[in-house]
Amino acid sequence: MAVIKPTLTLTSNASTATTDAGPLSIALSLSATDSLTVDTVEAATITPTTTVSTLFDGSTKDIGSEVAGTNGGFIYFKNTSAADHDVYIGIEAHSASATELQGNADAQRLFTLKQGEFAFFPYDYNMDITVDAEDNAATLEYFLFNRG
């Protein structure tokens, strides 16, 4: 088994700061770190298009087992687009076809990553992860660390 160590810090200045004022009257300094046991790693930088596609088919991961806390992985996403192109991340049932993620009232769209934004979260393989983009020039970097 192998180990990765993610560390997240969240900081902000007080709201009275003259530069990059924060949202609270006090400065914020939060830190979280962990040691995660993993085995395989998938990584790539892809060019999602304005047509939705399936990025991760959860039913093919860990030979389709989906036991909470045992089967799953940790996803790192970063919108690496060279220009201001949003990337949309969605979820879809294994049995369903991926549906477009751009537009209002789309319960399949989990989040939008604007240029330079990132995310790190566990993923249980119970559903598929889909990807869509505002522009065909958008790029997305991902790492999927499989729970060991």
Place this chain on the structure above:
Amino acid sequence: MARYITPTLTITSNKFSATSNPGPTSSPINISISDLLDVTQVDSNIVTVSTTGATLLTATNYTSGTTEGTDGAFIFLRNLTEGLATTADIYIGHNVTNPELTSGAGDEDRLMTLKPGEFAFFPWDMEANLNVDASAAADDALEVIVFVRTGTA
């Protein structure tokens, strides 16, 4: 007036051949990313969890609009039960109506499991509720911080 937070994430590992805490690849991994995010409202809460599903964050409490990249928030979640007498795996789901999440296969509403000590940081477009369920009842088990994107209607 714009208000900012700065999240910074690093993910590191040793190379696979390391004698202590070997990593998953033949070369070390060293990912480092930081960003400056424009936010307004901040909601912070420590939540008690149980084996009955519940709505954690109700999308309509934050916005009546769902424009991608405009309406939304950044979510920080952390399972606080590590080292406690009662630990729990905490399940997070993304669904409009059904907050009940099970630990087994086939629950297509369960997005992630946070084991004790694990955390997550991700945007949320408020297109559906975020729901919570757990493998055991535990008081003050889940830290939840919501940073609402500036521009959210």
